[in-house]
Amino acid sequence: MKLSLEEAERxxxxxxxxNVDGTVVAVVQDAETKEVLMVAYMNREALIxxxxxxxxxxxxxxxxxxWMKGETSGNVQDLVKAYVDCDGDAVLFLVRQHGVAxxxxxxxxxxxxxKSE
Amino acid sequence: MKLSLEEAERxxxxxxxxNVDGTVVAVVQDAETKEVLMVAYMNREALIxxxxxxxxxxxxxxxxxxWMKGETSGNVQDLVKAYVDCDGDAVLFLVRQHGVAxxxxxxxxxxxxxKSE
Numbered sequence: 001m002k003l004s005l006e007e008a009e010r011x012x013x014x015x016x017x018x019n020v021d022g023t024v025v026a027v028v029q030d031a032e033t034k035e036v037l038m039v040a041y042m043n044r045e046a047l048i049x050x051x052x053x054x055x056x057x058x059x060x061x062x063x064x065x066x067w068m069k070g071e072t073s074g075n076v077q078d079l080v081k082a083y084v085d086c087d088g089d090a091v092l093f094l095v096r097q098h099g100v101a102x103x104x105x106x107x108x109x110x111x112x113x114x115k116s117e
Numbered sequence: 118m119k120l121s122l123e124e125a126e127r128x129x130x131x132x133x134x135x136n137v138d139g140t141v142v143a144v145v146q147d148a149e150t151k152e153v154l155m156v157a158y159m160n161r162e163a164l165i166x167x168x169x170x171x172x173x174x175x176x177x178x179x180x181x182x183x184w185m186k187g188e189t190s191g192n193v194q195d196l197v198k199a200y201v202d203c204d205g206d207a208v209l210f211l212v213r214q215h216g217v218a219x220x221x222x223x224x225x226x227x228x229x230x231x232k233s234e
Contacts, residue, residue, distance in 0.1 A: 001231075003231075003233055004233070007233055007234065011231055018137065018178070019136065020136060020137065022137065025142055025156050027153055027156060029153055034151035034152075035151075036144055036146055036153065036209050039142050039144060039202060039207040043168060051231070055199040058219075061135070070178075072200050075141065081231075082230070082232065083227035083228065083230050083231065084227070084229045084231060085155065085220055085226040085227050085229075086158060086220070086221050086223075086226045086228070086229070087226075088157075090156040090226075090227075091231075092227040094154050102203055104203050104204070106203075107206075108196070109202040109203045109204075110200035110201070110202050110207075110209040111200065111203070112200060112201045112202070113198065113199070113200050113233060114118075114120075114128055114198075114199040114200065114201060114208075116120055116121075116169070117123055117124065117127075
């Protein structure tokens with residue numbers, strides 16, 4: 001999915017950037033399997049780049065810059081669908097994941113199950 | 118799923134409460150349909166109450182208090198499984214949702230699709 005700059009800005013203007021560094025929470029779900037792959041953060045610019053290019057871009061809290069997922073690893077994410085939540089501070093993205101989402105080599109960043117030991 | 122207080126505290130001690138008000142991001146997914154229902158925030162205490170009671174509790178950023186999902190609406194969420202992400206600042210919860218998750222009456226808070234108009 002790709003939007004025009006005008007459409008992307010219209011969406012971006014409706015959100016509530018209440019999170020760290022003026023971001024919304026991005027939840028990323030595999031469009032086919034429905035597995036939740038990762039959570040990241042987006043400022044207005046990262047959201048607009050995502051919507052206009054069709055490739056997932058985030059705001060890195062640690063590096064304090066926008067990055068495209070897969071820019072070094074090649075594990076890019078193509079945007080399939082997106083949904084804004086009811087209070088506008090989180091966005092759910094359904095993506096086609098190339099390779100794996102987790103930098104530790106797992107498909108999903110949520111690979112550590114909470115269990116009794 | 119329920120853990121002992123000791124087990125819950127052990128999990129809670131491993132997380133990175135880097136978000137607003139010292140919280141982690143909680144992504145809530147329907148355990149059966151895999152639909153993403155909502156995103157909320159948890160401080161250490163909300164996480165421990167969730168893991169020890171088996172009922173989802175969150176930190177409300179607006180009301181600045183812990184609340185149990187469904188405490189007024191009856192739309193409680195039973196914890197089925199949980200996964201911590203690779204950097205420990207987000208937790209994915211698979212739940213059994215009673216009624217709907219969204220206060221606007223929809224099953225999921227992510228009911229506003231982003232589209233060209």
